[in-house]
Amino acid sequence: MTLYAARCPSSFATAAVDPSSALRSIRSSTLLASVPGRVLAGGVSDSSASHWKLRVACKQEAISVPVSVAKEAPFKNVENSGVFALSSLEYRHVTSPNPSDGEPTFSIIMVGASGDLAKKKIFPALFALYCEHCLPKNFTIFGYARSKMTDAELRTMVSRTLTCRIDKRENCNEKIEKFLKRCFYHSGQYDSEENFAELDKTLKEHEGGRVSNRLFYLSIPPNIFINVVKSASRSASSKNGWTRVIVEKPFGRDSESSAALTSGLKQYLDEDQIFRIDHYLGKELVENLSVLRFSNLIFEPLWSRKYIRNVQLIFSEDFGTEGRGGYFDHYGIIRDIMQNHLLQILALFAMETPASLDAEDIRNEKVKVLRSMRPLQLENVVIGQYKGHAKGGVTHLGYTDDKTVPEGSLTPTFAAAALFIDNARWDGVPFLMKAGKALHTKRAEIRVQFRHVPGNLYKQNFGTDREQATNELVIRVQPDEAIYLKINNKVPGLGMRLDRSNLNLLYSSRYSKEIPDAYERLLLDAIGGERRLFIRSDELDAAWNLFTPLLKELEEKKISPELYPYGSRGPVGAHYLASKYNVRWGDLSASDID
Ligand SMILES: NC(=O)C1=CN([C@@H]2O[C@H](COP(=O)(O)OP(=O)(O)OC[C@H]3O[C@@H](n4cnc5c(N)ncnc54)[C@H](OP(=O)(O)O)[C@@H]3O)[C@@H](O)[C@H]2O)C=CC1
Numbered sequence: 001m002t003l004y005a006a007r008c009p010s011s012f013a014t015a016a017v018d019p020s021s022a023l024r025s026i027r028s029s030t031l032l033a034s035v036p037g038r039v040l041a042g043g044v045s046d047s048s049a050s051h052w053k054l055r056v057a058c059k060q061e062a063i064s065v066p067v068s069v070a071k072e073a074p075f076k077n078v079e080n081s082g083v084f085a086l087s088s089l090e091y092r093h094v095t096s097p098n099p100s101d102g103e104p105t106f107s108i109i110m111v112g113a114s115g116d117l118a119k120k121k122i123f124p125a126l127f128a129l130y131c132e133h134c135l136p137k138n139f140t141i142f143g144y145a146r147s148k149m150t151d152a153e154l155r156t157m158v159s160r161t162l163t164c165r166i167d168k169r170e171n172c173n174e175k176i177e178k179f180l181k182r183c184f185y186h187s188g189q190y191d192s193e194e195n196f197a198e199l200d201k202t203l204k205e206h207e208g209g210r211v212s213n214r215l216f217y218l219s220i221p222p223n224i225f226i227n228v229v230k231s232a233s234r235s236a237s238s239k240n241g242w243t244r245v246i247v248e249k250p251f252g253r254d255s256e257s258s259a260a261l262t263s264g265l266k267q268y269l270d271e272d273q274i275f276r277i278d279h280y281l282g283k284e285l286v287e288n289l290s291v292l293r294f295s296n297l298i299f300e301p302l303w304s305r306k307y308i309r310n311v312q313l314i315f316s317e318d319f320g321t322e323g324r325g326g327y328f329d330h331y332g333i334i335r336d337i338m339q340n341h342l343l344q345i346l347a348l349f350a351m352e353t354p355a356s357l358d359a360e361d362i363r364n365e366k367v368k369v370l371r372s373m374r375p376l377q378l379e380n381v382v383i384g385q386y387k388g389h390a391k392g393g394v395t396h397l398g399y400t401d402d403k404t405v406p407e408g409s410l411t412p413t414f415a416a417a418a419l420f421i422d423n424a425r426w427d428g429v430p431f432l433m434k435a436g437k438a439l440h441t442k443r444a445e446i447r448v449q450f451r452h453v454p455g456n457l458y459k460q461n462f463g464t465d466r467e468q469a470t471n472e473l474v475i476r477v478q479p480d481e482a483i484y485l486k487i488n489n490k491v492p493g494l495g496m497r498l499d500r501s502n503l504n505l506l507y508s509s510r511y512s513k514e515i516p517d518a519y520e521r522l523l524l525d526a527i528g529g530e531r532r533l534f535i536r537s538d539e540l541d542a543a544w545n546l547f548t549p550l551l552k553e554l555e556e557k558k559i560s561p562e563l564y565p566y567g568s569r570g571p572v573g574a575h576y577l578a579s580k581y582n583v584r585w586g587d588l589s590a591s592d593i594d
């Protein structure tokens with residue numbers, strides 16, 4: 001039995017034909033082949049790379065192999081045995097032990113499966129995708145780490161963090177059981193080509209000779225990324241399908257280390273195989289940002305210095321770095337949150353209209369914003385560190401009380417910064433960022449404060465505080481996802497008293513469906529080869545170029561962070577920074593009526 005596979009620009013088409021057949025003609029993604037005396041025709045039915053299928057439309061008598069007529073005939077069980085170039089398409093001469101045997105296989109290899117992130121986020125996200133029928137049919141999950149574990153032990157570990165979030169009513173335990181049967185474990189060293197070759201062997205046994213697509217998720221400390229990529233690419237990359245690698249943050253500590261990491265990865269991978277994850281880009285309201293702006297006429301015309309007075313990007317957590325102090329102390333809040341999560345949101349918020357929703361068009365626009373940013377000055381930055389605090393009989397330790405944090409550490413757990421985009425749209429508009437651990441609340445939001453209404457007829461009704469009358473658009477990323485707009489209205493009655501109200505889109509009231517976790521969306525995109533929500537290397541370079549000089553200056557000058565009590569609203573320095581630009585933090589203002 002011989003198979004001919006046509007490699008089209010974005011997908012594969014296959015047709016089972018007699019070895020003596022000759023290819024007759026080609027039209028874009030359609031394959032026509034002739035078997036002596038018979039004709040076989042097929043076309044790709046689904047152009048997305050994750051579903052390589054052939055819709056066979058042919059005369060029944062033309063087929064001497066079990067491929068169904070006018071029905072999706074999956075492409076699998078093929079082994080590459082040569083490539084023939086023809087016209088603009090590429091033809092591969094392939095052989096198959098069983099050409100009718102289904103779709104490609106998909107394996108996700110969780111490198112660092114024994115770790116916190118894998119347990120807490122990745123396995124649960126994969127399970128949610130499984131429940132939503134979003135994973136490819138022939139999927140397998142392989143945990144890989146140094147810890148010794150059996151498949152059963154991995155399954156027990158994973159089962160502890162799976163929840164029946166998606167299908168509460170259906171028999172979730174049964175789904176958990178079925179999901180866990182697809183999970184396996186392979187113990188190995190991160191720098192051992194031999195160990196990855198053993199993994200490859202096991203993967204092949206599962207793949208059964210079919211086309212194999214492999215996604216490596218590097219859920220490990222960054223200092224071992226390159227070791228893994230080197231060994232895995234040499235010994236365990238797919239020979240007949242795609243191989244992609246998801247890389248977790250942090251991508252370096254500064255411009256130099258980030259560039260070294262990128263060039264290290266690129267020794268073994270092409271840029272389009274690398275998926276640098278920033279999980280904030282997978283959050284529902286961050287994705288919705290472009291929809292809000294580009295699909296509503298009322299927002300885009302206001303989206304500039306002409307009407308916007310300032311933009312605030314706020315991240316706060318109501319817990320400290322307990323247990324992660326070792327990692328955190330090496331990075332600090334600027335690298336942990338600002339340089340990536342908040343800056344990515346800023347770029348999406350401020351970019352020009354992209355030519356299309358294509359990943360490259362969007363990333364091109366984001367990178368332009370990042371390159372237009374004014375170098376960050378020390379005087380536009382405030383840093384803080386939480387100290388111990390006792391309240392209501394509960395004592396919270398300070399950052400440096402954590403045993404994993406070096407004594408006297410100056411690492412900031414809070415930072416506020418005023419940034420500027422020196423382009424025509426945003427000239428002079430402060431973009432204020434604030435990120436902190438161990439604060440009074442947990443939230444992430446984008447606040448857009450509009451200018452004052454010129455010559456406002458109602459100014460006497462607001463008293464002297466013009467701030468009270470400012471329109472503010474709030475995009476609350478988490479928790480309780482919402483978009484609300486603060487407007488002024490008249491209090492009903494015979495008098496003329498003004499009030500502030502929210503036009504409020506609260507997601508939990510509007511939609512009964514639970515919002516997917518960011519990792520679900522990002523994993524699904526990586527499986528489908530969609531790069532829109534992943535960071536391209538030039539974006540990463542631009543982000544580091546902005547923050548590296550500041551980080552170096554803070555470290556070289558040994559700037560002491562301002563101490564703030566655990567559970568407080570952060571250092572007062574953040575208020576002075578905002579007021580330098582005539583701004584009040586929206587999350588702390590008395591008019592915050594969310
Ligand atoms: N945890 C989180 O919430 C988040 C994590 N991240 C990033 O994701 C990645 C994984 O995070 P997380 O799971 O918390 O990390 P862990 O510290 O839990 O490490 C994951 C696994 O890597 C192995 N490992 C740990 N330290 C070393 C070391 N020094 N040398 C070799 N192997 C080591 C261990 O597996 P074994 O010993 O079995 O080999 C461990 O189980 C990191 O890059 C982190 O920065 C990003 C965002 C959030």
Ligand SMILES: O=C1O[C@H](COP(=O)(O)O)[C@@H](O)[C@H](O)[C@H]1O
Pocket residue numbers: 279317336337444
């Ligand atoms: O990347 C990180 O993000 C988490 C916060 O993520 P969230 O989705 O829970 O908001 C943060 O706690 C961690 O320090 C940081 O590394």
